[in-house]
Amino acid sequence: PAQNEPWYIRALDNGWHLAPTINEDNHTGLYGNQTSHRTGIWASALNTSEILGALRVRRVFATEDSSLSCLFWAEIGNEEKERYLMGYVGVPAAPEITLKATVTSTSKTDISSAEVITVGGKKAWQADQSSLPKPEARTAEWTVRIPYAQVLPEVQVRPVGRLTILVDASKTRAQGPSRETYYFLKVQQRDGDLLYSAPIWLQPAESWRPKRFSFSFGDGSPDYTESADSAPDGAFDGRVLHTYAHTGRFQGSVSIEGHYGETANAQWQIDIEKNPAGDVNRDGKVTISYAV
Numbered sequence: 001p002a003q004n005e006p007w008y009i010r011a012l013d014n015g016w017h018l019a020p021t022i023n024e025d026n027h028t029g030l031y032g033n034q035t036s037h038r039t040g041i042w043a044s045a046l047n048t049s050e051i052l053g054a055l056r057v058r059r060v061f062a063t064e065d066s067s068l069s070c071l072f073w074a075e076i077g078n079e080e081k082e083r084y085l086m087g088y089v090g091v092p093a094a095p096e097i098t099l100k101a102t103v104t105s106t107s108k109t110d111i112s113s114a115e116v117i118t119v120g121g122k123k124a125w126q127a128d129q130s131s132l133p134k135p136e137a138r139t140a141e142w143t144v145r146i147p148y149a150q151v152l153p154e155v156q157v158r159p160v161g162r163l164t165i166l167v168d169a170s171k172t173r174a175q176g177p178s179r180e181t182y183y184f185l186k187v188q189q190r191d192g193d194l195l196y197s198a199p200i201w202l203q204p205a206e207s208w209r210p211k212r213f214s215f216s217f218g219d220g221s222p223d224y225t226e227s228a229d230s231a232p233d234g235a236f237d238g239r240v241l242h243t244y245a246h247t248g249r250f251q252g253s254v255s256i257e258g259h260y261g262e263t264a265n266a267q268w269q270i271d272i273e274k275n276p277a278g279d280v281n282r283d284g285k286v287t288i289s290y291a292v
Contacts, residue, residue, distance in 0.1 A: 002194055005186075009121040012182050012199060017089050019058035019198030036066040036193075042085065058087030061185075064193035067106040072185045072197040074099055078261040086184070086198040093149040093174060093208040095262045099125075101185050103140045103195070110135045112190045116144055118183050135190065146183075149174035149205035153266035155254050163244045163272060167215055169254050170238035172264070176205025210238065212257040217242050218250035247273040 011018055021039040028034070040061045043054040054060070061070050072086040076094040084091045091097070099116060103109055114127040125144045133140040154171045182199035189195075212227040221242075228236045244250065253267045 005196075006121070008196070009117070012184075013119060015180070017058065017201065019060045019087055020062035020196040021060065022062040022064065032066075036064060038063050038066045040069050042071065058198040059085055060087065061195060061197045063195040065105070065189060065195070068103065068109065068187075068189070068193070068195055069105075070101060070103045070185060070187065070195055070197055072099070072101045072200070074183070074200045074202075076260055084200060086200055089201040091200060091202045092259070093176065093203045093205050094260045095147065095149055095151065095174075095258070097146045097148045097183075097202065099144040099146065099183055099200070101140075101142045101144075101197075103187055105138050107138070108136045109133050109138060109140050110189045110191065111140055111187055113188045114140070114142060115186045116183050117186055119177075119179070119181055124183055147176075148181075148202065149176040149208045151175075151208065151256065151258060151262055151264040153254060153256055153264045155266045155268065157252070157268045157270055159270070159272070160241065161243070163247070164241060165244075165270060165272075166239065166241055167217075167252065167254065167268075168239045169213055169215075169256060169266070172210060172238065172256050174205045174208035177202070178206065179204055208258065210256050211259045213238050213240075214255040214257070215240050215242070216253045216255075217244070218252045219244055219248075244272050249273075 008020060022037040023039060024035045024037055026034045040063060041051055041054050042059045043050040063069065074084045074091050075081045075098040076092060101114070103111065111132055114132070115123050116125040118124040124146060127142060131142060151172065151174045153169060154173070155167065155169045157165055157167050160166050181202045184199040185197040187195040212225065215224040224232065224240050224242070226232065226236050233240065249269065249271045251267065251269050253265060256264045
């Protein structure tokens with residue numbers, strides 16, 4: 001498959017959702033005896049329905065060593081992890097993606113290199129020599145952590161009345177890959193044999209959405225918190241109106257929580273008496289404008 005690797009990557013770069021296979025051109029009728037090339041399929045049962053189902057969702061790998069197999073998957077989240085097996089399309093964008101791989105052999109793994117490949121054929125990760133198993137080992141395992149969607153608060157605060165302000169954090173998004181991104185495992189043995197896993201596809205970073213907003217207004221009033229399950233003003237939109245009891249200068253803040261334990265914060269300052277433009281907090285983009 002080495003000569004076909006550029007075509008595999010080219011197809012993936014063009015947005016195709018496909019997985020590698022490898023076989024032989026055998027005219028003897030004794031299928032499987034000409035080479036040790038195999039396509040491995042992860043199915044829950046050895047029957048036609050389950051095998052075809054696994055092929056449809058690309059839960060496969062291609063290996064030039066019939067004794068070598070692999071399982072490759074992604075995990076996101078902290079306490080309650082979500083797991084996505086190779087071949088999965090649409091892994092949610094999260095601040096960090098954990099990729100895990102297990103390679104096993106019925107004889108010996110004899111691995112010389114292991115890599116995770118991403119868009120453009122770039123190496124997202126490469127195993128260092130200390131993490132490679134001994135040649136006679138039958139199992140190799142790796143855990144790879146990749147930063148992905150980094151949340152940057154974008155908050156606008158502006159007066160809409162003499163004592164009332166609008167705090168708008170609805171434009172908060174995550175920075176990271178701007179396109180659907182794939183990762184697949186590539187393993188090479190010391191004799192040159194190769195193994196490729198099916199990819200895992202992640203949604204673009206910009207698809208990240210918040211789970212909860214918490215607003216503090218700096219005047220001793222209760223914080224305002226909204227989520228998809230509970231929005232006191234009737235809309236989970238990252239926007240809130242707040243009316244102060246009196247004029248003065250106030251320091252407020254916004255905490256934005258994601259679905260996987262991540263939290264981003266921004267602070268702002270406003271002078272209710274004069275309504276000047278305020279400072280931009282280093283943790284996020286905060287602008288304050290005059291009421292129109």
